[in-house]
Amino acid sequence: MSQYVSRIAGTFVGPPRLRLPGQHRRPRRIAVLSVHTSPLHQPGTGDAGGMNVYIVELAKRLAALDIEVEIFTRATTGGLAPTVQLAPGVLVRHVDAGPYEGLDKEELPAQLCAFTHGVMQAWAGQRPGYYDLVHSHYWLSGHVGWLASERWGVPLVHAMHTMAKVKNAALADGDRPEPAARVIGETQIVRAADRLIANTAEEAADLVRFYEAEPAKVAVVHPGVNLECFCPADGRAAARARLGLPPDAFIPLFAGRIQPLKAPDILLRAVAVLLDQDPSLRTKLVVPVVGGPSGSGLAKPEVLQKLAARLGIADVVRFRPPVGQEQLADWFRAASVLVMPSYSESFGLVAIEAQAAGTPVVAASVGGLPVAVRDGVTGFLVPGHEPAAYARALRNFLDHPELVDRMGEAASHHARGFGWDTAASATADVYTEAMHDHRRRGRTAR
Structure with missing residues (x-):
């Protein structure tokens, strides 16, 4: 029950299947956007948390499926290498956007133009069609992904991770509400994305209820766990x-x-x-x-x-x-x-x-x-x-x-029902659907 991709519209896609000749192809290379937190940062402090783990583990498993992953993230210290090989098939690209240190997440919207410029520079040095798809994480990345997907003519897949309207509906004492600018930004991304990935059926329902997402665009993919690291071991x-x-x-x-x-x-x-x-x-x-x-x-x-x-x-x-x-x-x-x-x-x-x-x-x-x-x-x-x-x-x-x-x-x-291999295969299926629908809409538009 825990390993699946489902549409909240009601249809169900079961376990990953072998792809036969003539079936829709998976992407060869994707651009992953994580503006506000780097996959190289230590989870548990600052803005690094479960999303960092999610991006790292998913990228490694996607690479194992022969999908190359390039992760764009903001450089937060000087002297960082422009690119870092995180794992075979997974490259981290550091983008200069604003001061390296002392910049709160709430101040990052003002740096999105600079970040987008860095992403476009990296893309401009590649051959046409270098990226097949953009996968953005969190709303800040979603706005960069929106522009990149339109400029490159590829689909945008977005994962919210958290949503302003949901957080504001259940604030802790002493916590501050998410700003209206974030709510507006998330609403725009929901409309622009070709696919939205939600962690659970409840999150998918929240996307529809709070942001009027099209149910057919929302896929549920449970995150995974590194079962080699997190195990009972010696007790x-x-x-x-x-x-x-x-x-x-x-x-x-x-x-x-x-x-x-x-x-x-x-x-x-x-x-x-x-x-x-x-x-x-x-x-x-x-x-x-x-x-x-x-x-x-x-x-x-x-x-x-x-x-x-x-x-x-x-x-x-x-x-x-x-x-x-x-x-x-x-x-x-x-x-x-x-x-x-x-x-x-x-x-x-x-x-x-x-x-x-x-x-x-x-x-x-x-x-x-x-x-x-x-x-x-x-x-x-x-x-x-x-x-x-x-x-x-x-x-x-x-x-x-x-x-x-x-x-x-x-x-x-x-x-043990939440392995990252299953999550990666299900995510790859979402990518494949997004690419197919994107191409079909392009043919219809012509």
């Missing part, structure tokens, strides 16, 4: 030993960007509730928070540390900086449970990665998390954001320790 005890964590502790983990949208404060408040109810837990609890400030969280980078002190739980909370994929997998293995109380998630890659490592998840019942987490089987979904509700979910694991292993095993099995 919880070994991972805890490597990370210097107590072997018998109860460890609810938060991993991700520290900003109101991701709601790490909910976990801290839930832990305070647990300790108020049962002070003896203080010797058994270790609460790691792995990640760095991001978005509106950059304005108050110490807010979580101050909250932990104010709640009287600073002694059980351990703040750690973002880490690479291999060590992140160890944090997942070491945890008793991952806690993901986000206010909005288009999918929630972290939830799938943790489950792939054999760890159950307690998550907010929002966005794509009900797809990522099987409620009552691989973890618990919590409606709303009351800390007491999360405390009750965590108490289930404390009162029934066997749940950690039982749900962890189910979680690992569940996550």
Whole structure:
């Protein structure tokens, strides 16, 4: 059930099929646009997160399908090589657009002309027809992709990742709403794109409901997980030993960007509730928070540390900086449970990665998390954001320790249905459809 491409109009495309002679061809080379965050950046801080992982893993798997990928991203430090080989068949192109450092994401719209100029310069040095398709990620990239696709005469495939109207409908306390300019920009991209890729059926429905997307243009492709990296491996005890964590502790983990949208404060408040109810837990609890400030969280980078002190739980909370994929997998293995109380998630890659490592998840019942987490089987979904509700979910694991292993095993099995190979093959099918429809419309126009 988890591996498919579907049309919200009702038709269903099953598992990838062998392509026979005479069938529509896949693209040979695509331009991928990621203006505001580089696939080379460390996820978990700044603007780097699940989208970075998505772009990197998808690009590698597309290259394995003989689709060359060139990723255009903004240069954020001086002296970067103009191009970097990320993997065989995957090239990253750094584009100079605005100052290298100190530029917030909200200031990037003013640099889109410069970024577009850099993309066009790279294209101008190639033979005609060099790129078969443009795949843009996030609305800033979508505007560059819109112009590029029209200039090159190729289809535009766009992935929103997050949507302003959806985020504004579920704002966290203290978070700022997305600006009207973004809403307008997203609306324009939805109209211009040949295909829109959504992570879940709910996201696809949001595109239709909030942005009046044409249902026939929207495809659902679940993201994947790197199953070689995120796996149970040698188990919880070994991972805890490597990370210097107590072997018998109860460890609810938060991993991700520290900003109101991701709601790490909910976990801290839930832990305070647990300790108020049962002070003896203080010797058994270790609460790691792995990640760095991001978005509106950059304005108050110490807010979580101050909250932990104010709640009287600073002694059980351990703040750690973002880490690479291999060590992140160890944090997942070491945890008793991952806690993901986000206010909005288009999918929630972290939830799938943790489950792939054999760890159950307690998550907010929002966005794509009900797809990522099987409620009552691989973890618990919590409606709303009351800390007491999360405390009750965590108490289930404390009162029934066997749940950690039982749900962890189910979680690992569940996550194996989300491989990147399947996601890449399904995405390639979306590209193929977009190219076919684009050519057909071109013939009709003539």
